[in-house]
Amino acid sequence: DKSLxxxxxxxxxxxxxxxxxxxxxxxxxxxxxxREFNYITPENSMKWGFIHSKRYEFDFDxxxxxxxxxxxxxxxxxxxxxxxxxxxxxxxxxxxxxxxxNFENILAYHIKTVVKHYKxxxxxxxxxxxxxxxxxxxxxxxxxNIGEDYIEKALKWTHKEDPNAKLFINDNMIExxxxxxxxxxxxxxxxxxKNVPLDGIGFQFHLKLNNSLDMESVEKNIKRFLELGLEINxxxxxxxxxxxxxxxKLEKQAxxxxxxxxxxxxxxxxxxxxxxxxxxxxxxxxxxxxxxNPGLIFDEEFNPKLxxxxxxxxx
Ligand code: XIL
Numbered sequence: 001d002k003s004l005x006x007x008x009x010x011x012x013x014x015x016x017x018x019x020x021x022x023x024x025x026x027x028x029x030x031x032x033x034x035r036e037f038n039y040i041t042p043e044n045s046m047k048w049g050f051i052h053s054k055r056y057e058f059d060f061d062x063x064x065x066x067x068x069x070x071x072x073x074x075x076x077x078x079x080x081x082x083x084x085x086x087x088x089x090x091x092x093x094x095x096x097x098x099x100x101x102n103f104e105n106i107l108a109y110h111i112k113t114v115v116k117h118y119k120x121x122x123x124x125x126x127x128x129x130x131x132x133x134x135x136x137x138x139x140x141x142x143x144x145n146i147g148e149d150y151i152e153k154a155l156k157w158t159h160k161e162d163p164n165a166k167l168f169i170n171d172n173m174i175e176x177x178x179x180x181x182x183x184x185x186x187x188x189x190x191x192x193x194k195n196v197p198l199d200g201i202g203f204q205f206h207l208k209l210n211n212s213l214d215m216e217s218v219e220k221n222i223k224r225f226l227e228l229g230l231e232i233n234x235x236x237x238x239x240x241x242x243x244x245x246x247x248x249k250l251e252k253q254a255x256x257x258x259x260x261x262x263x264x265x266x267x268x269x270x271x272x273x274x275x276x277x278x279x280x281x282x283x284x285x286x287x288x289x290x291x292x293n294p295g296l297i298f299d300e301e302f303n304p305k306l307x308x309x310x311x312x313x314x315x
Contacts, residue, residue, distance in 0.1 A: 004036045004308070007315035013264055014076060015315070016274030018043040018236065021065035023282055028302045033278060034073045039123075041078040041235070041274055042066045043284070049087040052110055060117055067121050078235070078274065079122035081129035081170065082111050083154055085140035096141065103145040108157050115161035124166035124233070126202055127158050132171055132187075135179035151187075152196045159197035170202030170235055176217040177224075185224060192228060201225050202235035205260065206276065209241040209252055209295070215259050226269050233272035234260060239295035239307075240285055253295055254306040261314040273311075278302075 008015040016039030023029045033040075044050055045062035052058055070077045095101045115125070128151055130138065137143050142150040155167055169188065174181040184201070191198050203222075207213065222232055239256055241249045264270045277283040277296050285294030297308040 004312055004315060005038050007312060008038055011265060011315055012268075012271075013315065014039040014233070014272035014274075016041060016076075016078060016272055017278045018080075018274065018276050019066060019278065020282070021045060021062045021069075023278075024065065024069055029278065029282075030069075032298060032302050034075070037278075038075045039078060039272055039274060040066060040070045040075050041080045043080075043277070044087065046080055046114070047084060047087040048092065048110070049089050051114060053089045053091075055089075055091045058113055058117070063118075067118060071121060076123035077118075077121060078233070078272075079115075079118060079125040079165070080235075081126040082114065082158060083107070083127065083131070083142060083150075084129040085138060085142075086130075088141065093141070096145065101145075103142070104150075104153065107142060107146065107150065107154065111154060111157045112161055115158050115165070119162040120164070122162070122165055124168055124200070125158055125162075126170040126235070127154050127167050128169045130171055131169070132174070132180055132183060135183045152191055152194070155191070155196050155198055166199040166231075167197055168200045168202045168233065168235075169198065170204065172204040172206060172236075174201070175203045175205060175221065176214055177221045178217075181221050185228075188225070188230065189228060192230075198230070200231040200233060200271075202233045204236040204276075205234050205238075206236055207239045207256065207295075209239055209249060209256070212256055215263075219263060222263060222267060222270060226267060231269040231271050232267075233274065234264060234270070235272070235274050236276040237274065238276045238283065238285060240289075240291060241293040241295055242291070245293050249293075250306050254310040257297065257307040258310040258314060261311040265314050 004015050017037050018041040042063050239253045264273045279298040280296050281300040283294035285291050
């Protein structure tokens with residue numbers, strides 16, 4: 001039987017998952033990863049708190065392990081992420097309100113150093129992650145200290161350092177047409193009209209079984225971003241189920257996965273489908289929300305779930 005990766009290759013789709021370097025030491029994990037996927041996102045190890053935990057030092061070890069594994073196995077890497085409001089180091093947060101600090105220099109230095117280190121190795125960067133709140137900019141550290149054009153500056157700095165990397169803005173709850181995706185649409189339209197380098201939008205798709213999406217609205221939304229000439233990646237798919245896991249819930253979950261993959265298959269410029277974790281064994285939803293059913297496509301023993309077979313049918 002062919003793996004997801006083999007089908008994905010024929011369909012020209014990137015099929016990805018988010019990982020930590022330590023998981024590569026789990027043999028079953030590593031085997032499944034290279035058999036089934038061709039795209040890897042470091043789940044945490046490229047975030048500031050991990051890669052830049054001291055002001056004048058970078059720690060690339062964890063992320064390097066992931067990138068080396070990916071390249072060795074002919075996979076592409078999604079760099080995640082150059083800017084986020086969470087998982088930032090203490091030293092950075094302490095500078096807030098310090099008027100003697102040049103925040104643009106700090107951000108530019110971070111981007112320059114990290115992007116340069118991975119130049120030619122990271123295929124696409126989530127330059128900006130979760131910068132919006134409902135119908136406006138989120139008042140993050142960078143927003144407050146630099147102003148709203150930190151976004152365009154970051155995109156330019158990244159592009160300058162690695163002109164071949166694809167640059168993304170990634171966010172949650174922008175999958176449907178709603179005030180947040182409307183705001184994003186205006187924002188990127190404006191960036192593009194100013195020739196700011198930007199290749200695509202990442203739709204996260206952290207879903208819960210019970211409040212599923214209006215797929216028509218999702219498709220309309222996808223279309224309007226594609227019409228701007230952008231590409232789209234599904235970047236963090238998981239479909240959490242609450243309460244006891246039943247056949248019925250697994251089926252419903254598999255159907256949602258299938259609907260998402262149908263959209264990926266249908267539009268050439270929807271280029272990637274990434275789940276936020278490979279197996280339920282290591283999902284953030286288990287760790288952080290104490291829910292044993294985070295809804296990935298492999299169970300804790302790395303057996304494929306119904307959703308796996310359903311997306312394969314489409315791929
Ligand atoms: C999460 C990781 O999975 C957790 O391990 C970490 O503690 C917090 O971050 N949206 C994102 C991801 O863009 O970076 C987040 O990852 C999940 C939500």
